[in-house]
Amino acid sequence: MQWTDDGLILGVRRHGETSVVLELFTRAHGRHLGLVRGGRSRKLQPALQPGNTVRATWRARLEDHLGALAVEPLSARAGRLMERADALHGVGHLGGLLRLIPERDPHEALYEAAEVVADHLDDPTSAPALLVRLELAVLSELGFGLDLSSCAATGGVEDLIYVSPKSGRAVGREAGAPYAEKLFALPPFLVAGGANASPTAADVAAGFALTGYFLDTRVWGPRGMRPPDSRAAYLALLQRAA
Template sequence: MEWRDEGIIIGVRRHGETSAIVEAMTRAHGRHLGLVRGGRSRKMQPMLQPGNRVDLTWRARLDEHLGTFQAEPIELNAARLFDAATAVFGLQMLAAHLRLLPERDPHPALYETLGLILSHLDDAVSAGELAIRFELLVLDELGFGLDLSECAATGTRDDLVYVSPKSGRAVSRAAGEPWRDAMLPLPAFLDRRSGMRADASAFEQAFRLTGYFFERHVYEPRGIGQPEARASFIAAVRRAFPSNAGAAAE
């Protein structure tokens, strides 16, 4: 068995004295692991770092085997990203989200979005906005996507300010007003038509929104907790807004 694909490294762990097991999100083969012989050498270690984009060749006798990777560098992002807290925690959070998906299950949209986020992880505001969209995409790929395109009650696409915690669908201001205390706020920047950027309050609302549905549909049913890196990433983004005194998003 053999294939060649582009991948972004999301995890590396030691294997024996000289080798490493590399975990990568690939364009066509999903999240995939492989053994890199000599991966702990001085030559290989700078390339085998989370955030780096590499050209991978995977080989194994049988498809179900771990197999081996041969890796060649395409874009070395790790050195740049390690200088920013949003990047360090962001990479860890994104990797944790990808591990919610079955191994070797292709998700090309997530791969493309991951590549886009890597270009902005050291910019707290852009990283925060893109991370929210990544979380929404992960929920969608897991089968728990939110419908934020129109009001669940009236079908209107205007003035959508709430999300129903039961259905995960957007609700307009007028339709949701009687139940506003039971609704989740929908930040305006999530509407691509608005052209708005997120402020401190919008970030808090957005992370609380995605966090609610991750907890309800993913973490609680699987008996796991929110990744520690997610809380650390949210805190790092929050520090970009010194005046924000909001509580941590759930």
């Protein structure tokens, strides 16, 4: 068995004296593990850092084996990401989100989105909103996507400012007014057509509150998991900056 694919590094674990087990999120083969012989060498260690992208060739005798990986650096982001605390926590959170995807289950669109996020984690003006969008994308890939395209009560597409915690659907201003205290705020940058909106700190906080609730109730909670510490640390830094 053999394939070659591009992969975003999620984690590295020591194996023996000189090798590592590398965890990748690949474009066409999903989240995948493999043994990199000599991965702790001075030559390879700088490339095998979470947040970097490599071209990987995986080989194994049988499909269900761990297999061996040979890697070639493509994008070395880790060096600059290590210079910012928020970027480091962002890398950890990015890895935690992608680990929710079943191993070896391909999600090409999610891979492309993760690459964009990784490229911008050291940009405090764009990274938070991109991470919110990635959380929404992970929910969707796991089968728990939110419907933010029209009002759950009226079917209208204008003035969508709420989200129902029960249905995960958008709600318009007028229809939601009587229940506003029970609904989540829907920030403008998540509304259809709002991709180019410049979110405020309050918008980003509302986005994380929204995605956090559905991740907790539909993914983390049912799996017996707690929200990752990296997410909490990232949000704490955002709040402090705001």
